Amino acid sequence: MAETAAILSPDKIVLLPEIKAGCPMADMATWEAVKKMKEELPQVVVVSYINTSAAVKSLSDYCCTSSNAVQIVQAISPEKDILFIPDQNLAQFTAQKTKRKIIPWTGYCPIHHSLSKEEVLQAKKNHPQALLLVHPECRPEVCTLADYIGSTKGIIDFASKSNHQEFIIGTEKGIIFPLLSKNPDKKFYWASERMVCPDMKLISLEKILYSLKELTPQVTVPAPLRKKSLQAINRMVEVI
Template sequence: MNLIEEIKQLKTERNAVILAHNYVRPELQEIADFTGDSLELSIKAKNVKAETIVFCGVRFMAETAKLLSPDSVVLLPNPDAGCPMADMAAADAVAAYRAAHPEAFLVAYVNTTADVKAHVDLCCTSGNAEKIISELPEGQEVLFLPDRNLGGNMNRKLDCKMDLWPGCCPTHDRVTPEMIAEARAAHPGAKVLVHPECTPEVVAAADQALSTGGILKFVRESSDKAFIIGTESGILHRLRKENPGKEFYPLQPEMICPDMKKITLENVRDCLKNMAPRIELSEEILREAVKPIEAMIARS
């Protein structure tokens, strides 16, 4: 029996659903039941009510799946797959900010740990951040965490003045306007699509700043035939698969998140075989951290 057949057999035995983020290795996307962005995947897993959820992504994503499906066993195939951005906002530091600013409203990007979500009022994604933030009361003191770039892009676009936590995604933060100029020169006429985790200067130089789901939708509906993609390179697999008549160029070949590439097919096989490593959250975190996610879903 080959590796993929073994995974399929174990998946059936464990009544499992396999989720793959748009950034993970192509071979993981190919075996997944669902491929998408982190919250989209967690909601799909909740709706199918699987006994076991295998999340091919990074830790905060698997934690979000556990928050939304507390009765399911949630497996993270490689426990070392973390998120540097999420780690830039520690729960004790967020709690200290909350204590020092009791009037502030805390909005957390979904790219945060469950421990941090337990201390905030509302979550958002890169896809719904504009809608969520635009509907906050005028004059409200707001802290946006942990991504200063996504928050800064929302401040600029919505003309608001949220305080910004000093965090970022290292992969997206490395992109510069000069890189965009070089890519345009190399591929004249190609539309430049970047992720809003890029700096405001990069977003201003691009044609569109969109979430991974937004990029997929934009390309699918666009009459353009060539695109420069300014986000983690894993999404190129799905873009090429779903749009065979179109050309895609990575903005930079090194737009790779090391953590997103840590999970392998062998990891998936082994976690299903051993039913570990599991995402375990305390009852308090399960109770408190799901509240800002549910509040977001209610407003979306």
């Protein structure tokens, strides 16, 4: 994400308060592996999720987010097959919504992929009045049980607009702050207590303060790579 900010704003300072705070899912798709797959499947259109490296974006035709993946795929010519990188669950969700042939990369988010159907069924049993809201990075068998499947923003908007008062949440636990600040009187339960991303939690307030004071560590993307990666991001922006 920091690289994406640097790609979009090369003249601005982009800080990543903890340089080790990466995304294990993004790391599951390397430039070398994607390049090899493209050589094996030269006819495919490559759609890469925003959680990919700048190098992988440079090999992609379109970028997408969990909010607009369906819209991006719908904008691609129906004759074309699509290689979707890196999240297999978002790929399957998008294929189901668009009825398109999508070749999924075999990556996954360790946090969302770890949520099991059994945990969700138990949470529903514990809170029978609650609606289940999950992120499309969750497994298909979990998504099937959901009342709503959407991005972080989608989940927050759904819970805020809904007349329901209780929700089971199936995404990373950091969502609780905006959920509660917008809905202080509603009740939120976790589909699983384990949905904490260790990488996201590496960013602390202390590290942010240090980073802002010292303007370090800075994230930059070399100009030739930036130019190539920007094309996929721009194509996404043209569609949405």
